[in-house]
Amino acid sequence: MKVKFDQPLQLDMDKKQTAQTTVTLLSQMLGACLLSCSFIIAKLGWVLAVFAFTFSVGYDLFVYNYLVKTSCYTQAQSYRQLTERALSKKLSVVLEISIIISYFSYLTAYIIISSSSITIFIKNVVGYDANKYIVKAILSTCIIFPLCLLKSLKQLSKIAAIAGIAIFTFSISIFVYFFIHIGSKTLCVTKDTQQPITYGLQAVPSVSPFMAFLYFIMYIPLLQGNFTLHNIIPPMVQELTGTPIMRQKIVSVSVVISALLAVLLYITIGILGASMFGKDIKDNILTAFAPCKWLWVDILSLIYAFVTIIAYPLVLYPIKVSITCLCKKDPYTQNGYRFQVLITAICLILNCALAMAFEAIVAICGLFSSLAGIVSYFIIPIWIVVKYPKIKQDNELINTTIADSVKSSTESSVYSEKLEVSTVQVDERVQEKVEVVISNGRKTGGIVAIIFFAFTCGVGVYMNGADVIKAFAT
Numbered sequence: 001m002k003v004k005f006d007q008p009l010q011l012d013m014d015k016k017q018t019a020q021t022t023v024t025l026l027s028q029m030l031g032a033c034l035l036s037c038s039f040i041i042a043k044l045g046w047v048l049a050v051f052a053f054t055f056s057v058g059y060d061l062f063v064y065n066y067l068v069k070t071s072c073y074t075q076a077q078s079y080r081q082l083t084e085r086a087l088s089k090k091l092s093v094v095l096e097i098s099i100i101i102s103y104f105s106y107l108t109a110y111i112i113i114s115s116s117s118i119t120i121f122i123k124n125v126v127g128y129d130a131n132k133y134i135v136k137a138i139l140s141t142c143i144i145f146p147l148c149l150l151k152s153l154k155q156l157s158k159i160a161a162i163a164g165i166a167i168f169t170f171s172i173s174i175f176v177y178f179f180i181h182i183g184s185k186t187l188c189v190t191k192d193t194q195q196p197i198t199y200g201l202q203a204v205p206s207v208s209p210f211m212a213f214l215y216f217i218m219y220i221p222l223l224q225g226n227f228t229l230h231n232i233i234p235p236m237v238q239e240l241t242g243t244p245i246m247r248q249k250i251v252s253v254s255v256v257i258s259a260l261l262a263v264l265l266y267i268t269i270g271i272l273g274a275s276m277f278g279k280d281i282k283d284n285i286l287t288a289f290a291p292c293k294w295l296w297v298d299i300l301s302l303i304y305a306f307v308t309i310i311a312y313p314l315v316l317y318p319i320k321v322s323i324t325c326l327c328k329k330d331p332y333t334q335n336g337y338r339f340q341v342l343i344t345a346i347c348l349i350l351n352c353a354l355a356m357a358f359e360a361i362v363a364i365c366g367l368f369s370s371l372a373g374i375v376s377y378f379i380i381p382i383w384i385v386v387k388y389p390k391i392k393q394d395n396e397l398i399n400t401t402i403a404d405s406v407k408s409s410t411e412s413s414v415y416s417e418k419l420e421v422s423t424v425q426v427d428e429r430v431q432e433k434v435e436v437v438i439s440n441g442r443k444t445g446g447i448v449a450i451i452f453f454a455f456t457c458g459v460g461v462y463m464n465g466a467d468v469i470k471a472f473a474t
Contacts, residue, residue, distance in 0.1 A: 017241070017242075017250050018254055021240070021250055021254035022253075022254040022261075023164075023258075025229055025232065025236075025254055026258040026262060027163065027167075028232055029227050029228070029229065029259070029262040030167050030262060030265065031163060031311070032113055032308060032311075033225065034171075034265070034269060035113065035284050036283050036362050036365075037226075037266045037267075037270035037273070038272075038273025038277070038281055039282060039284075039285070039362055040222075040223075040270065040362065041201075041267075041271055041273075041274040042201070042202075042281040043215060044205055044212075044215055044219065045202045045203050045205045045212075046202075047203050048205065048212060048216050049267075049271075051216075052216055052219055052223060053266055053267055054263070055220070056220060057227055057259050057262070057263040060224065060227045060228075060229070060259060061256060061259055063381035063384075063385060064229060064233065064255045066385045066388050067230065068233055068237060068248055068251050069248060069388070070086050070388065070391055071237040072237055072244050072245075072247065073395040074395060075238065076238075077235055077238055078231070078235060079099075079230050079234055079376075080095055081234065083095050083380055083384075087383060087384065091380065093326070095375055095376055096322050096326065097326075098372040098373070098374075098375035099322070099376055100319050100322060101368060101372035102225070102368055102369060102372040103315055103318075103319050104347070104350075104351070104368060105364050105365045105367070105369065106365065107312060107315060107316060107347065107351045108364055109361045109364065110309070110311055110312045110315070111140060111312070112359045112361050112364075113284060113304065114139060114304075114305040114309050114312075115132060115139050116132070116301075117301035117308075118139065119132050119135050120290045120298060120301055121301055122135075125295065125298055136356055140348050140351070144312050144348060145344065145348055147309070147312070148348070150313065163311070166300070166304055166307050169303075170300060170304070171269055173296070173297070174273055174285075175272065177276065178276055181199075181276070185198055185199040186198050186199070187276050187277065188292035190291035190292065191291065192291065197278070197291070198278055199275055200275070201274050214459055214463060215463075217459040217460070218366065218370075218456075218460045218464060219460075220453070220456045221369040221373040221374075221377065221453075221456060221457050222362070222366040222369045222464075224369065224373055224377040225369050225373070227262060228377070229255060229258075229259075230376060230377075230381065233251065233255070283361050283362040316344065316347060319347070320343045320344060321340070324343070327339070358468060359471070360468060360471040362467075363468045364468060366467075367461060367464040369460065370460030370461045370464060374453065374457040378449075378450060379450055382446050382449050382450055382453075383446060386442045386443055386445075
């Protein structure tokens with residue numbers, strides 16, 4: 001009788017954990033990136049853009065499958081620890097530096113988005129044309145900096161939960177505005193210039209095939225940031241309850257569901273937004289709405305500003321801790337806290353200066369994703385895939401635990417053991433030859449993949465760098 005009651009209870013617990021994990025992973029992927037997907041689709045054309053998004057999420061699902069398994073075998077608590085245990089300590093340090101560089105672009109984007117939203121709200125609602133440089137300076141020094149000085153971010157984490165509400169409301173609003181104005185093919189007539197914003201969406205970019213190919217390549221590293229779960233997968237695998245195989249299954253299923261939902265939302269919102277604005281699209285869709293002067297969008301922009309302001313100290317916190325540890329200091333002592341305050345001030349000054357220089361969030365994030373993403377998005381995940389058989393073999397204790405949990409849930413365990421004994425009796429020399437062939441094949445495939453993605457990152461640095469310089473010049 002006990003087994004009959006325990007099995008439904010365990011099944012309900014697994015379903016609950018799967019649902020909670022899916023929501024957590026989905027919220028990790030969605031956010032400020034949702035504001036720029038329309039710009040990417042408009043620039044690439046919907047055909048190339050859909051292929052780019054599909055390719056990116058397909059690659060991510062492939063490597064995430066191995067990251068989940070490797071996290072289970074190594075019992076790593078973080079992406080860096082996973083890299084250290086699966087590959088090497090030196091590579092884990094390089095990874096941490098690349099993550100810090102990548103996060104720097106997100107912090108800059110947060111200042112740009114929040115300051116732009118506040119400036120637009122003041123102009124459209126209050127009727128005052130605020131200086132954007134002063135807004136950024138006040139926002140950085142008087143609001144964000146004090147929030148970054150908090151030693152406990154628990155309350156901020158709870159407040160940040162409204163980000164999901166903001167994303168849901170924003171998505172619904174895009175749907176509503178699109179279908180309300182689709183009949184007239186005109187989104188609005190701008191209040192200041194009396195120029196109509198008309199619908200329009202190109203299937204392919206209006207450039208040469210070679211330039212279209214370069215556009216496609218340059219956005220691959222940037223799109224990886226839209227679906228990045230590398231940092232959250234290892235702790236997620238360890239924090240769930242249940243057997244190792246069950247935790248692995250829950251995270252694997254949740255990763256697939258959340259990634260598919262995210263790419264569906266990105267493509268849908270991106271196509272609708274790009275269609276509404278046509279040639280008037282901006283890299284921040286909330287900024288593109290500004291000439292219409294609609295109160296609801298202005299309020300939504302202000303909510304997004306609040307969300308990004310709260311997100312800044314939450315994203316900066318692990319960076320401060322990482323830099324403090326890299327400098328051989330204890331982050332939890334008084335001296336460590338003072339050092340973190342210094343890091344906060346330096347980061348905020350640099351972010352604010354970069355945000356004042358230009359507001360091209362897609363170009364900035366694309367540039368930093370190309371510079372740092374070659375390590376965190378491509379080299380390390382691909383090399384973990386290459387070394388996975390060895391990682392699995394080196395963790396015999398964990399493998400035994402997983403095997404036992406599988407056997408206990410199967411009725412044919414006796415037959416499996418007999419089959420395993422008979423299979424083991426193979427000529428060792430043949431086994432070694434097979435292992436060498438597989439290993440060489442995996443290495444060759446891994447090296448080819450790394451070379452390809454290194455090329456995409458190189459193109460991304462060149463193209464996005466040119467866009468940043470162009471934005472700075474204007």
